[in-house]
Amino acid sequence: MRWRRALWGAMRTWRPGRIGLTEADRLVAGDPPSPGYPGLGALLNMAKAPASEEELAxxxxAVAGFAAAYRGAVPASVPRGRRSAWVPLSAKGVAVKVAAGVAVLAVGGTAAAETGNLPAGAQQRAHRMFSSLGVPAADSGGRSTGAGPAGVAGSVRPSTSAVPTPRAGGTTPRSSDPATLAQCEAWDAEREDPRGKAMTAQAHRALFAVAGGQSRVPAFCAALLTPSPDGRPSAGVAPAHPGAATATPSHPGGQGTANGNGNGHPTPGSHQESHGTP
Amino acid sequence: MVADDDLAESLKLAIAGDEAGFAVLWRSLQPAILRYLRVVVGGAAEDVASETWLQAARDLRGFDGGVPAFRAWLFRIARHRGIDELRRTGRRREESTDSLEERAARSPVRDVAAEVLEEMDTAWALELIATLPQHQAEAVMLRVVAGLDVASTAQVLGRRAGAVRVATMRGLRRLAADPRVRARDGGVGSGDAAAASASEGM
Incomplete structure (x- = not known):
């Protein structure tokens, strides 16, 4: 009995020792591990290596999505009507660039990769994001190359196409289709509460078909379900700086959940709010 | 990586709707979000990361806090989105559809060999971490890769601080004992190179 305990003790001291809380804290802080753990330091350093080009592609x-989604976060009191028009100018700038990128992709599939303008990952992603738009290549190319004052006015359309809003496609009356909207709402509700009322397989398929594939549904529906404030001045009178958007009273105390007090879903209130607008 | 002080300004701008501010936040946090989600949802990580940022953008207007709070908030959104994804697909993790070799073969020629190697290293490390029990994997990712403190990690995971410390420790223990990790020691070039910048924290 005693020898067994002694042997056990010896084994314990002989082994490099299992990582304890203190050692774990040291490792987390970035200190090199004790010699007893070969490979561990290397592994952790690989896991937190600097960002690669592909990760940032x-x-x-993402910025175009931000512009659209942020716009949709306008308080519910803003009347919702014709989904169009009000886009901060800087968003247009980004949008025109993105639209130009789409045109490049649409016109010459491999051209962008050859010229090195877009990393392969970005190209794929852009293609995935925008191919649901159905924007004719020649058409969008013509719009996005417009320059000068006329170009700015002309850019309003392509800019809405930079976010995955189907209506910009021109070929697709489907966004005004209440059925599609309802499908998106059902899909979103299903995501929020998978145990709730499920969509039928048929409804799923229909939505995937309209969105252009299952993987495109999130972006497709996000664009569709995001209410945009109307009654806003359009292009010509739009605020010259995105900062002007802050003129809209943001409700700082309105979303206590946004500030992280560890309860359930990050921001259930605002999420529904942005969808439930009549 | 950008220091919190610099990020604070960008956060303020982004809350006000500024795209340049948002872009800085995105560049600074997207890699960690993506890697965390890679461990949680595997191949769906990029889509879930996009959804995460969309939701964050939608709700950012009401955000009222500093950079550490924002980081925790963002990772909590990512986690919930990831859990939604897992529920939807009904499996723990969707394996990445293409192997490292395929990715390496596909990557453009102009990529420096070292960078490809480094990406493969990172992917390899994430795959190993993903083999841990889920809560250990998440704790390791949030603490080590995302650089969240114990309290923030606890908030993201909805667990107590003590549980987070223990989960992190157990995860590291398992990794240290993994023969693939032990065999990897020494033969790593990029890992050492990464060590300098990584130790500044992500």
Whole structure:
């Protein structure tokens, strides 16, 4: 009995020792591990290596998405009507660039990759994001190359096409289709509460078909369900700076959940609010 | 990586709707979000990351806090989006559809060999971490890769701080004992190169 305990003790001291809380905290802080753990430091350093080009390739699409989604976060009191028009100018700038990128992709599939303008990952992602728009290549190319004052006015349309809003497609009356909207709402409700009333497989398929594939549904529906404030001045009178958007009273205390007090879903209130607008 | 002080300004701008501010936030946090989601939802990580940012953008107007709070808030959105994804697809993780070799073969020629290697290293590390029990994997990712403190990690995971510390420790223990990790020691070029910048924290 005693020898067994002694042997056990010896084994414990002989082994490099399992990582304890203190050692774990050291490792988390970035300190090199004790010699007893070969490979661990290397592994952790690989996991937190600096960002790769591919990881950052989606920036333009992300910023375009931000512009659209942020716009949709306008308080519910803003009347919702014709979905169009009010886009901050800087969003247009981004949008025109993105639209130009789409044109490049649409016109010459591999051209962008050859010229090195877009990393392969970005190209794929952009293609995935925008191919649901159905924008004719020649058409969008012509619009996005418009320059000068006329170009700015002309850019309003392509700019809405930069966010995955189907109505900009021109070929697609489907966004005004209440059935599609309802499908998106059902899909969104299903995502929020998977145990709730499920969509039929047929409804799923229909929505996937309209969105251009299952993977495109989130962007498709996000654009469709995001209410945009109307009654706003359109292009010509639009605020010259995105900062002007802050003129809209943001409701700082309105979303306590947004500030992280550890309860359930991040921001259930605002999420529904942006969808439930009549 | 951008220091919190610099990010604070960008956060303020982004809350006010400024795209340049948002872009800085995105560049600074997207890699960690993507890697965290890679461990949680595997191949769906990019789509879920996009959804995460869309939701964050939608709700950002009401955000009222500093950079650490924002980071925790963002990762909590990512986690919920990831869980939604898992529920929807009904499986733990969707394996990445293409292997490392395929990705390496596909990557443009102009990529420096070292960068490809480094990407593969990172992917390899994430795959290993993803083999941990889920809560350990998440704790390791949030603490080590995302650089969240114990309290923020606890908030994101909805667990107590003590549980987070223990989960992190157990995860690291398992990784340290993994023969693939032990075999990897020494033969790593890029890992050492990454060490300098990584130790500044992400």
């Amino acid at each position: 989606g920036e333009r699409a």
